[in-house]
Amino acid sequence: xxxxxxxxxxxxxxxxxxxxxxxxxxxxxxxxxxxxxxxxxxxxxxxxxxxxxxxxxxxxxxxxxxxxxxxxxxxxxxxxxxxxxxxxxxxxxxxxxxxxxxxxxxxxxxxxxxxxxxxxxxxxxxxxxxxxxxxxxxxxxxxxxxxxxxxxxxxxxxxxxxxxxxxxxxxxxxxxxxxxxxxxxxxxxxxxxxxxxxxxxxxxxxxxxxxxxxxxxxxxxxxxxxxxxxxxxxxxxxxxxxxxxxxxxxxxxxxxxxxxxxxxxxxxxxxxxxxxxxxxxxxxxxxxxxxxxxxxxxxxxxxxxxxxxxxxxxxxxxxxxxxxxxxxxxxxxxxxxxxxxxxxxxxxxxxxxxxxxxxxxxxxxxxx
Numbered sequence: 001x002x003x004x005x006x007x008x009x010x011x012x013x014x015x016x017x018x019x020x021x022x023x024x025x026x027x028x029x030x031x032x033x034x035x036x037x038x039x040x041x042x043x044x045x046x047x048x049x050x051x052x053x054x055x056x057x058x059x060x061x062x063x064x065x066x067x068x069x070x071x072x073x074x075x076x077x078x079x080x081x082x083x084x085x086x087x088x089x090x091x092x093x094x095x096x097x098x099x100x101x102x103x104x105x106x107x108x109x110x111x112x113x114x115x116x117x118x119x120x121x122x123x124x125x126x127x128x129x130x131x132x133x134x135x136x137x138x139x140x141x142x143x144x145x146x147x148x149x150x151x152x153x154x155x156x157x158x159x160x161x162x163x164x165x166x167x168x169x170x171x172x173x174x175x176x177x178x179x180x181x182x183x184x185x186x187x188x189x190x191x192x193x194x195x196x197x198x199x200x201x202x203x204x205x206x207x208x209x210x211x212x213x214x215x216x217x218x219x220x221x222x223x224x225x226x227x228x229x230x231x232x233x234x235x236x237x238x239x240x241x242x243x244x245x246x247x248x249x250x251x252x253x254x255x256x257x258x259x260x261x262x263x264x265x266x267x268x269x270x271x272x273x274x275x276x277x278x279x280x281x282x283x284x285x286x287x288x289x290x291x292x293x294x295x296x297x298x299x300x301x302x303x304x305x306x307x308x309x310x311x312x313x314x315x316x317x318x319x320x321x322x323x324x325x326x327x328x329x330x331x332x333x334x335x336x337x338x339x340x341x342x343x344x345x346x347x348x349x350x351x352x353x354x355x356x357x358x359x360x361x362x363x364x365x366x367x368x
Contacts, residue, residue, distance in 0.1 A: 005172075011150070011207060012176035012183060018206035019186030024049075024193070027056055029185065034106040034131035035066040038096065041126050042089045042118070046305075049192070055084055066106070070097040078260045078344035085347055086305075091255055092118020110136050129184040135174035137167045138184050142191025148223035149195060152212030157223045231308040237279040238266040238300070238352050239316035241291060245335040247356050248324060249343070250287060253331035257304065262336070263349040265289075266311060275312045283316065286327045290319040297358045302348045309348070313355050 023029065026049065028040035039059060043052045059080055063069040069077070074094055081090035095117035100106050106127075107113050113124035125136035137143075144157035147166045155162030170187065177183050194201045202214045213219045241248040248265055252258045267282035269275065276293040283291045294315035302309045324333040336343055338353035345353070 008172040014206040137170035149213035241316040246337040250330040
């Protein structure tokens with residue numbers, strides 16, 4: 001292990017002492033089980049802590065071990081994840097659980113953890129340091145901000161040389177501390193509760209007296225991140241076709257965005273295409289049903305990572321017998337009540353199905 005310099009040693013000691021005295025009592029901090037820690041790290045990506053806590057508890061109650069999760073059907077896993085968004089995380093978690101079981105246990109190195117489906121450098125380092133107390137730098141947005149401010153780093157900490165410098169500084173802290181778990185979680189906690197993006201609480205920071213950004217009055221300027229790419233605007237149409245057993249819904253095929261999740265029949269509009277002919281085309285192409293388009297009952301906006309989705313929601317009426325079959329993008333189709341608990345609904349689908357009661361009042365029931 002490299003011998004840490006004096007500043008790194010003081011920083012590490014102050015960080016660990018601060019974390020032990022100030023850490024929030026979060027459920028994933030009461031365990032060293034790599035499965036539970038992997039679950040928490042995947043759930044926390046792009047998602048607030050207060051949103052994750054109840055999902056985390058319910059998930060572990062249903063599948064308390066990695067073996068139990070590996071044996072579960074993927075659709076059940078997606079159903080339990082419904083509402084958290086970014087569903088690829090759920091599919092990756094399920095695939096990783098199966099890989100762990102097939103290998104006879106969790107890998108105990110960063111490289112081994114990186115071999116698991118969906119586990120990247122940050123997640124591998126987080127699990128390695130928290131579960132196995134290995135000196136591994138888990139560098140996320142919080143850590144990039146904390147270290148950039150502490151050292152007055154002006155390069156973009158999310159890429160290239162800037163990321164390499166931030167990672168090296170984080171590893172310096174690990175070299176100086178015997179408790180890798182507390183270093184990793186301390187950096188995360190400091191960024192989440194004190195060194196926040198706007199109006200940081202510098203008076204409560206264990207590094208307040210040595211922070212370069214605080215000294216120079218540049219906390220509002222750091223970190224210097226590359227501008228975000230604006231989302232692509234997507235216009236779509238949604239049809240609510242009611243029947244005796246609910247609304248016609250379909251399950252997305254594949255492992256891409258929303259794959260394995262159920263939704264009312266929808267599709268993107270082509271350039272210059274009006275909503276009504278677009279919806280007729282979507283029903284014919286995607287589920288083989290001829291419809292006429294009724295009244296427009298609402299509009300739903302939804303933000304994906306790089307897409308700003310707007311859907312025009314309409315009542316749809318079948319022409320002739322309804323014998324649906326899955327077409328491009330779907331692998332199953334059926335009538336279902338919007339509250340059916342046996343189906344995995346995306347957050348977008350739940351928004352859209354909020355209009356089902358307008359189409360037919362009985363469809364507001366919880367279903368089976």
